[in-house]
Amino acid sequence: MTKEEQIKHWITSANSDLESAEILLLSGKFLWSLFIGHLVIEKALKAHYVNLHNETPPKIYNLIRLSKLSNIELNEESSDFFDRLNMFHIEARYPEYKSDLEKICTKEFSEEMFKRIREKLLWLKSLLK
Template identity: 40%
Template sequence: MLFFPGIMIDRISKKLRMNPQTKNWLDSATYDLETAESMLQVGRYIYTIFMCHLTLEKALKASVQELTGKTPPKTHNLRYLLKLSQLEPQEELFNFLSKLSDVSIPTRYPEDFAELKKSYDKKAAEYYLKATKEAFQWIRKSLKY
């Protein structure tokens, strides 16, 4: 087995293999995305959005892990993780990641829970979930596995 930052190459098959830590981040992100879907189905819309953020946070950390071979920083800031990942999304995706990064604060630390529930209703949760799925697929494709 040959090792490069974040990449393993099997000498026999010459196939690229995903770093185990990268796979761990992606597996966890997938689990969080499934949880977001479950939260939408039971009407827990704030948690849907919270889990969307967590999904993309972990997916971006997978990208950082794969690029650098190092453990990503403990941050919730999607813009910062995107910068570290060196991925270059289209403007629409960048804007979504920025928006999701911003809404994660009130969903994580609500000041007025009743108002939060009004602001993040089913329609909002559906929007965030759909866009999160698209962003997640884009990040996964960038890993080339």
């Protein structure tokens, strides 16, 4: 794949995952919506990595680390948000953490997180232009 094809692949996949996360949110599957929401941002950051390095992104999932590797400057709000979103990638996978996360994932909390995921995706896509 060319660099442009790889970038398109990551962004197309992020957009598709955003739709899936919204479906999960609307069906009350709040934890899984945010798990997929993490993937949305991860994939957008991996598009930036490809854009900068012209190579396959590393198989890492920490949004702060991916931002640094992609030369994306995060303000404090974005850094805090990405840090919070990181917990949904790892902890949602393990039963011992899952019940704690489900307590956090109220409808209101999840809707606000999803709104911010959508905003961050739009921001990251705008930086690619």
